[in-house]
Amino acid sequence: QVQLVESGGGVVQPGRSLRLSCAASGFTFSSYAMHWVRQAPGKGLEWMGVISYDGSNKYYADSVKGRFTISRDNSKNTLYLQMNSLRVEDTAVYYCVRDPRKIIITFRLSYWGQGTLVTVSS
Amino acid sequence: DIQMTQSPSSLSASVGDRVTITCQASQDIANHLNWYQQKPGKAPKVLIYDASNLEPGVPSRFSGSGSGTDFTFTISSLQPEDIATYYCQQYDSLALFGQGTRLEIK
Numbered sequence: 001q002v003q004l005v006e007s008g009g010g011v012v013q014p015g016r017s018l019r020l021s022c023a024a025s026g027f028t029f030s031s032y033a034m035h036w037v038r039q040a041p042g043k044g045l046e047w048m049g050v051i052s053y054d055g056s057n058k059y060y061a062d063s064v065k066g067r068f069t070i071s072r073d074n075s076k077n078t079l080y081l082q083m084n085s086l087r088v089e090d091t092a093v094y095y096c097v098r099d100p101r102k103i104i105i106t107f108r109l110s111y112w113g114q115g116t117l118v119t120v121s122s
Numbered sequence: 123d124i125q126m127t128q129s130p131s132s133l134s135a136s137v138g139d140r141v142t143i144t145c146q147a148s149q150d151i152a153n154h155l156n157w158y159q160q161k162p163g164k165a166p167k168v169l170i171y172d173a174s175n176l177e178p179g180v181p182s183r184f185s186g187s188g189s190g191t192d193f194t195f196t197i198s199s200l201q202p203e204d205i206a207t208y209y210c211q212q213y214d215s216l217a218l219f220g221q222g223t224r225l226e227i228k
Contacts, residue, residue: 035217037166045158045166045209047217059216062123095165107213108156110177112165 002026002111004096009116012086022079022096022113030054030074033099035109036081038092046092051079053103086120093117124148128210128220134228141197143223145210150190154214157186157195160222161206170195202227 008020022034036048049060051070058070069082079096093115100110125148135141145155153173160166168177170186173193183198197204205227210220 044207044222045160045211045219047211047219050217061216061218106171107154107211107217108168108171109158109166109211109217110168112167115165 002098004098004111004113006094006096006113006116009094009118011119011121013122014086014088014120016086017082017084018086018118020081020083020094020096020116020118022081024077024079024096024098027098028102029072029077031102033103033105034070034072034079035097035099035107036068036070036079037095037097037109037112038090039095039115040089040092043092047109048081050099050105050107052105057105059105083118086118088120091118091120124151124212124215124218126210126212126218126220128223130223131221132224132226134226135200136228137200137202139200141200141204141225143195143208143210145188145193145195145220147191147193147212147214151212151214153189154212155186155188155193156211156213157184158209158211158219159204159206160209166209200225200227 003025005023035050071080095115096113097109098111127146155173157170158166208223
């Protein structure tokens with residue numbers, strides 16, 4: 001079965017960087033687009049970005065464009081989110097999410113990890 | 123940029139009630155809309171895709187309709203396990219969620 005396990009969250013000071021990882025198993029990772037979605041405490045969902053199955057295409061929400069970078073290592077079945085210049089308002093649970101169909105990006109957020117909490121605080 | 127307006131922000135209903143949530147896009151998004159359910163402490167789950175298609179395994183009491191700018195999500199007969207927050211999400215231009223609707227049992 002599809003399993004997505006995020007890691008790398010924790011407490012970080014404003015202005016610092018953090019890299020999240022998402023380990024994928026139970027499916028052919030290299031065939032699917034992957035997304036990052038976050039949720040601030042007590043708030044709604046915010047889609048942050050997507051990377052195509054082969055890493056050749058990436059799209060970001062305006063709120064994180066230029067600060068956050070999505071990448072993947074298909075040989076390690078792992079998705080990454082590099083977060084730079086972190087702000088207090090980046091405090092959230094970060095989810096990695098798989099698209100349901102091979103190759104194409106449908107933006108249907110079908111398979112979710114359990115999330116990892118990032119707290120940006122001095 | 124496309125804006126999504128979801129209403130109501132919260133809703134209280136009785137078991138067995140018909141529940142309706144609406145989502146309005148600021149411009150025509152065709153049928154490029156999904157609906158999600160998020161239970162407390164859990165990751166969201168997609169219920170409806172492409173505005174009106176039921177995700178496999180999702181109970182038939184859930185349904186979606188609409189196209190263009192106006193969309194509706196309906197629970198035909200509310201069950202206790204449906205207590206959750208519901209979100210619409212457009213994908214006509216990248217992806218954007220509505221603000222969410224918190225559903226409570228009266």
